[in-house]
Amino acid sequence: MARRAETIELAVLGLLHEGPMHGYELRKRLNLMLGWGRVLSYGSLYPTLKKMLRADLIEEATGDPAPVTRRPRIVYEVTEAGHREFERLMAEVGPTAWEDDNFGIRFAFFGRTDMEIRLRVLEGRRTRLQERLDRVQTDLARTQKEVDRYAIELQRHGVESVEREVRWLSDLINAERATPAPAPEHTE
Known part of the structure; x- marks a missing residue:
């Protein structure tokens, strides 16, 4: 981190x-x-x-x-x-590029970053969030009977937030891949 x-x-x-x-x-x-x-x-x-x-x-x-x-x-x-x-x-x-503390700052300057680097960071972030989502969903299913409704609501809110960010990242990745690479500059 x-x-x-x-x-x-x-x-x-x-x-x-x-x-x-x-x-x-x-x-x-x-x-x-x-x-x-x-x-x-x-x-x-x-x-x-x-x-x-x-x-x-x-x-x-x-x-x-x-x-x-x-x-x-x-x-x-x-x-x-x-x-x-x-x-x-x-x-x-690497991992520092897509962790919570650093991702937003890096994302703010993506316009100055090569497309391949952007894709790797976005994919790394999405993978990390998907792992977190899987873990939270497993914990939620396991603990639902043991906690009160407000704790469950808070967990559900967390799951929905991560799901929303995973969708957002997937949309960004798809848009990056659909963008044609700039033509090489021709010098004579």
């Missing part, structure tokens, strides 16, 4: 590919990407940014002054090493 800091690094690199951003904007965009259940604090973001600065994955630039303090905002930009690290991370197709 990917460490939270690695997931944040991937997301920061992906966002900075869109253009330079200051810490407040990065945090706001990261919280949108991470979803309602997870909020990224400045206490998590800034140590990650400092680590990425030390690793030369990003660099600081001075932006426009902040409206309240009149101090220049620190704007972060991705470096060439950061571009390479982003490409490397997005090319990974």
Whole structure:
């Protein structure tokens, strides 16, 4: 499973590919990407940014002054090493690519990923969820007589959520396979 800091690094690199951003904007965009259940604090973001600065994955630039303090905002930009690290991370197709903590972030940047890699990640995610679904359905059948109706409803909700995501992934995989590969560029 990917460490939270690695997931944040991937997301920061992906966002900075869109253009330079200051810490407040990065945090706001990261919280949108991470979803309602997870909020990224400045206490998590800034140590990650400092680590990425030390690793030369990003660099600081001075932006426009902040409206309240009149101090220049620190704007972060991705470096060439950061571009390479982003490409490397997005090319990974193992379990960390499709686990819950990392999949949504990677999916947000699929537009910059090769189709074969996208397919492998989507198929890995679907397989993992199907295994989870089989396990939960077995547990549900076994425990239905032992738990109250609210616990059963919660389990049923979980099963339906995973079934819905498996269908969604199957639709994405089918759409990827139906999309013709781009024609090779012809240079003369």
